[in-house]
Amino acid sequence: MPTPSHPHAHTTLVPSPSPHQPRPRATPAPSSPSASAPPPPDPRVPFSPQSILKLLVSGSGGSRTGGLIPIPQYPLYSAAIAELSAVQLNYYLDEERCWALDVAELRRALAEGRQRCCPRVLCVINPGNPTGQVQSRQCIEDVIKFAFEEKLFLMADEVYQDNVYAEGSAFHSFKKVLFEMGPPYSEVVELASFHSISKGFMGECGFRSGYVEVVNMDPEVQQQLAKLVSVRLCPPVPGQIVLDAVVDPPQPGDPSYELFITGRMTILPPTEKLQVLLEKLSSFYAKFVKEYS
Numbered sequence: 001m002p003t004p005s006h007p008h009a010h011t012t013l014v015p016s017p018s019p020h021q022p023r024p025r026a027t028p029a030p031s032s033p034s035a036s037a038p039p040p041p042d043p044r045v046p047f048s049p050q051s052i053l054k055l056l057v058s059g060s061g062g063s064r065t066g067g068l069i070p071i072p073q074y075p076l077y078s079a080a081i082a083e084l085s086a087v088q089l090n091y092y093l094d095e096e097r098c099w100a101l102d103v104a105e106l107r108r109a110l111a112e113g114r115q116r117c118c119p120r121v122l123c124v125i126n127p128g129n130p131t132g133q134v135q136s137r138q139c140i141e142d143v144i145k146f147a148f149e150e151k152l153f154l155m156a157d158e159v160y161q162d163n164v165y166a167e168g169s170a171f172h173s174f175k176k177v178l179f180e181m182g183p184p185y186s187e188v189v190e191l192a193s194f195h196s197i198s199k200g201f202m203g204e205c206g207f208r209s210g211y212v213e214v215v216n217m218d219p220e221v222q223q224q225l226a227k228l229v230s231v232r233l234c235p236p237v238p239g240q241i242v243l244d245a246v247v248d249p250p251q252p253g254d255p256s257y258e259l260f261i262t263g264r265m266t267i268l269p270p271t272e273k274l275q276v277l278l279e280k281l282s283s284f285y286a287k288f289v290k291e292y293s
């Protein structure tokens with residue numbers, strides 16, 4: 001796992017949807033003039049776990065917000081909780097099972113936390129830093145059900161989503177699993193998913209760019225979030241361009257696709273190479289069929 005870098009603000013406004021849902025490449029048609037309803041707030045705002053936590057911290061004494069965080073963790077979360085004078089609630093990853101996240105341990109930490117504060121947020125780092133564990137799809141579902149039952153806001157740090165190397169491991173985003181689970185979970189569980197350009201195979205730490213995508217957040221709260229992050233500085237244009245390339249990489253048929261795929265294959269491990277090769281083959285096959293049928 002790469003060495004943790006400084007947890008300072010990333011303030012790029014993301015110009016396209018998250019990689020979990022690739023955007024259609026055509027420009028959307030302008031909405032009809034008769035449509036009077038205001039557009040829904042953009043769910044994508046700059047990378048800022050601190051801003052999300054700020055929205056969730058309130059109360060005093062036994063009603064002060066508590067945040068469940070993994071141990072071991074990347075210290076951004078404990079630092080942000082301390083800065084906001086919230087209550088840090090530790091849940092321990094299971095070293096004997098490759099640092100797996102165990103929902104029974106979450107229940108223990110929650111029950112303990114409820115004796116001294118009001119737990120409102122659950123932070124998950126997947127893939128993990130510094131542990132490197134990758135949560136199974138089943139585990140993610142269990143965590144989502146737990147958050148639903150216990151009315152916890154889920155903060156999913158997914159900045160290492162392109163750094164999965166172990167045989168048989170695959171990254172599943174919380175948003176994808178949440179939507180695949182369907183109602184009531186997909187309509188209720190509040191989720192913030194974080195990504196950064198400083199990891200992955202790009203590893204562009206110096207550009208200081210990233211984003212958070214929120215799901216199921218009350219639109220009025222989302223407006224406040226947009227205000228909160230708008231008062232922070234944004235990275236220079238190159239950082240914003242790199243982020244756009246991360247969330248919307250070249251597609252088959254684009255002028256830079258071949259160069260992109262070649263570069264990617266020289267960096268990523270064989271399993272990924274194989275996948276990319278298959279993608280290439282299937283796009284070649286699709287072109288072939290189109291041309292000769």
Ligand SMILES: Cc1ncc(COP(=O)(O)O)c(C=O)c1O
Pocket residue numbers: 003004005006007008010074076125128129157159196197198199205209210
């Ligand atoms: C788990 C995790 N989340 C967030 C970050 C923040 O990433 P950055 O500030 O480099 O974009 C890091 C950095 O190492 C990290 O390890």
